[in-house]
Amino acid sequence: MALGLPLTVIDAPTDYVLVDFPFADRVRTFRARVVRWSPMLAAGGTDPTALDVAGLEVIDLDLNLPTLPLIAVDDCWAEPIRVVGFPAHHDLGVWTAAVLRGPLINGWIQIEDTNPVGYRVEGGYSGSPIWHEGHGGVVGLVVSTDADPAIRAAFVLPCGLAFSHWSELAVRKVETRPHLKRQPVSRASSRLRQKMVAAGATEEMVEDGLTYRANATRLIAEYVHADLSQEHPLVEDVRLRLRGIANPIAASHRALIDPAPRVWQDLLAALSGNPSVIDPNRIFKADPFALLGEVCEISDHCEFGWGR
Numbered sequence: 001m002a003l004g005l006p007l008t009v010i011d012a013p014t015d016y017v018l019v020d021f022p023f024a025d026r027v028r029t030f031r032a033r034v035v036r037w038s039p040m041l042a043a044g045g046t047d048p049t050a051l052d053v054a055g056l057e058v059i060d061l062d063l064n065l066p067t068l069p070l071i072a073v074d075d076c077w078a079e080p081i082r083v084v085g086f087p088a089h090h091d092l093g094v095w096t097a098a099v100l101r102g103p104l105i106n107g108w109i110q111i112e113d114t115n116p117v118g119y120r121v122e123g124g125y126s127g128s129p130i131w132h133e134g135h136g137g138v139v140g141l142v143v144s145t146d147a148d149p150a151i152r153a154a155f156v157l158p159c160g161l162a163f164s165h166w167s168e169l170a171v172r173k174v175e176t177r178p179h180l181k182r183q184p185v186s187r188a189s190s191r192l193r194q195k196m197v198a199a200g201a202t203e204e205m206v207e208d209g210l211t212y213r214a215n216a217t218r219l220i221a222e223y224v225h226a227d228l229s230q231e232h233p234l235v236e237d238v239r240l241r242l243r244g245i246a247n248p249i250a251a252s253h254r255a256l257i258d259p260a261p262r263v264w265q266d267l268l269a270a271l272s273g274n275p276s277v278i279d280p281n282r283i284f285k286a287d288p289f290a291l292l293g294e295v296c297e298i299s300d301h302c303e304f305g306w307g308r
Contacts, residue, residue, distance in 0.1 A: 012037035017056060022086075022093065024063050032056040036166050053143065053157060055166055068129060069137035070169060072160030076100040076139070080272055080288045081111065081132050083142060085125030094119045097272040098154075100132075100139070107161040109140060113152040115269040121145050121154035130156050133275065134287050192300040199306035200258020209264075212293030213300070219290055223283045234281050238291075239298060241278050245270050246295050246304045259307025267292060 018029040036055025073079070079100045084093050096119045101110040111130070113120050122145050129138040140156035163169050192213065196206050224232050249266045253259035271278065271288040284290035298304045 012054075019056065019058060021063060021065060024065055030058050030061050032058045053141070053162070070159040070163075071132060071135045071137035071139050072158065072163065073100070073132070073135065073139050076109065077102060078289065079132065079134060080275075081130050081139065082272075083121065083125060083128050083130050085119075085121065085128050085142070087119070087122050087124030090124070096121055096125070097269075098152075100156075101153075103158075104155070107158065108143065109156045109158050111154050111156055114265070115272070116152075116265070117269070120149070120152045122149070125154070134285055191302070192296050195299055195306055196260055199260035199263070200256075201260035201264065201306065205260065205264055209293070209296045212289050213296040214293070216284060216290050216293030216297055219284050220294075235283060238279055238281075238283055239294065242291065242295050242298060243303060245278070246298065250305050250307050253307040256307060263307050267295060271295075 012034050014034075016031045016033055019032045020029045033056065034054050035057045036053075038053055077100065080097065081100055082095060082097050084095050086093050096113055097115065098111045098113040098121065101112055103109050111121065121142060125142045125145065128142045130140045130142065131137075132139045138159060140158040141162075143155055143157045145154040146152075159169070192209060193206055196209060201209070220232075220235055224235070246267060249270065250259070250263050253262045253266075256262060268288060271291045275284075275286040275288050275291060276282075278291060279286045284294060295304060299306065
């Protein structure tokens with residue numbers, strides 16, 4: 001498309017492509033040539049094994065740019081990511097926070113923006129790297145988005161799949177983070193469960209809250225070397241920030257009959273915005289879901305309600 005060629009072209013183009021790096025240099029463009037080519041199929045559709053992507057080599061780049069780590073993830077459901085794009089009328093770029101979902105049959109990964117406000121992934125994001133905060137690297141590239149603007153979903157070419165076609169890429173495979181794996185939790189006398197149910201939380205929401213809380217507790221134990229007998233000042237600093245975020249959100253929904261779903265949604269959106277500011281020492285790995293788990297712990301100690 002950058003060369004004005006039809007989507008059905010099979011042979012790799014030989015003309016130069018102009019690329020830019022607007023966060024490093026907003027003025028200049030640089031020449032690049034196609035060195036890897038996996039096109040769409042000409043005969044009515046796409047080849048399920050094709051990537052529909054081109055690999056470029058910039059030949060006259062004189063900028064000192066960092067190398068982004070490429071990560072191949074395994075089980076990635078609900079893990080938070082962020083991506084910058086340049087949709088129409090936004091030449092300076094806009095950011096979107098989203099979560100990873102599961103793989104499709106062609107190897108792509110679905111992502112979803114679970115926040116009803118803010119920017120969704122749309123035209124202008126194509127080719128943008130998906131940054132995974134927890135792993136500290138790029139897990140894929142945006143390749144497609146749903147045509148219906150009401151559906152806040154898009155699709156990603158994962159780095160692992162790209163590596164299978166382009167072995168020169170330095171892709172590091174990582175396991176699912178242990179603190180995100182679902183863990184068994186005692187539910188016998190949980191005030192958290194009682195509070196969430198009373199505020200209209202779904203059973204899935206309660207289960208997630210209990211699991212996220214257990215994971216948050218585990219991360220604190222790792223940070224303080226398993227000594228939970230006394231409060232740690234840096235942990236308390238994060239809790240203070242979380243209370244400052246969570247309590248106003250809960251208060252804003254008290255008029256609702258079932259406020260918990262809206263409180264949960266707004267909390268996740270707020271914690272996904274800039275988790276590194278909330279958790280500067282990475283006690284919770286700057287992970288919005290782990291931070292949400294600590295909010296659940298705060299709720300269990302009667303320091304935060306769910307709109308009730």
